[in-house]
Amino acid sequence: MSGTLIDYLNEYGDRTLWEYPMNDVDSLALCQLSYLKFDGMVPDVWANKPFVTLRDIALHGDYERVFADSRYVKDNKALFKAMVTGKRFGGIKLNCHINLIELEQESQFSAVTFLLEDGNIYIAYRGTDETIVGWKEDFNMVLLSPVPGQALSVKYLNMVMGKINRPFYIGGHSKGGNLAVYASMYCIPQVQDRIRKIYTMDGPGFRTEILKSDRYKKIADRIVKILPQSSMVGMIFENDSNYQVVESKTFGLAQHNSFKWKVKDGDFCRVDDLYQSRKFLNQTFNEWLLSLEEEQIRTFVDTLYNVVSASSAESLIEFTEDWIKSMNSIITALKEVDDQTKNILRAVIKSLFDLTRQKVKEEITLKPRKPKKRNKKEGDHR
Helix, strand or coil: CCECHHHHHHHHCCCCCCCCCCCHHHHHHHHHHCCCCCCCCCCECCCCCCCEEHHHHHCCCCHHHHHCCHHHHHHHHHHHHHHHHCCCCCCCEEEEEEEEEECCCCEEEEEEEEECCCCCEEEEECCCCCEHHHHHHHHHHHHCCCCHHHHHHHHHHHHHHHHCCCCEEEEEECHHHHHHHHHHHHCCHHHHCCEEEEEEECCCCCCHHHHCCHHHHHHHHHEEEEEECCCCHHHCCCCCCCCEEECECCCHHHHHCHHHECEECCEECEECCCCHHHHHHHHHHHHHHHHCCHHHHHHHHHHHHHHHHCCCCCEHHHHHHCHHHHHHHHHHHHHCCCHHHHHHHHHHHHHHHHHHHHHHHHHHHHCCCCCCCCCCCCCCCC
């Protein structure tokens, strides 16, 4: 019977990394661990202080604060407990933490460096947190690259691995996966040469011009991209089949939650490909995005952000907690959108519907027709 990431950590927690070398599921555990709020508990990237262990954090007087993200408190607590109590990750060390939220630059960036007990280094970039500015940066990142978070990911990697001279792994979930790939592309050669693997766990891709660049080609064979069967986030600008697909215990967009990905016998439960219906929707969405002009993209993203921000909520959690208040703010904000912006929004949305209709027609035309069954009537003899 299949389990989840937490089940894997409980089952394999007493097997050291020497006995059972790091695998893709371990990488996901470290990417998820980077979501915890380590501010004030793990030395920051500028501090030049020694590494701390997970056990040090567990004994910290303000320990409960690491679970401040109320979206996944239960899962994060189970993750931390399973890692800190086992031999596999109980002695893991952390350092070079950074957590920046720049409202003016519309950037949310966080990363942490792990020293594993087998001597390997793992750099993990946090995915989108609950902040509204982090949500907007997700849109900007895939549509208007580069963004501040991507630039910071390169600086962070060069800075940390400039101090630590050894091979390393790098990865992230969601936006963190995109940052891991971007940093690996643009870091200095002395750092790039030491990369073992680059993990992007359902992380969005890149525009065509980046994928065709020499920088991307230099690292392409070290990228491990893992997606759930109904992936949407990870399929943004993904135009080839160079990814691995795993089963999930949930459905639809909820599969982005990697705590629900299925694990069995020490590995992910893998399948051949995404659901066909999801592949069709993703292809249509990507074609639509690539058809938009930069002005349309900026207007679309800025308007969405302004409308959500009009609720005065500081986080998406707060935004969704009071739907009546939030919806009233949205309606008011939309009334104040000027005519030019409204026209651009209408054109952008219309183009999506037009493209979708066209793609559906093409699918129907290409799909072979099944022969009609002949109804046998009375008096019909052979």
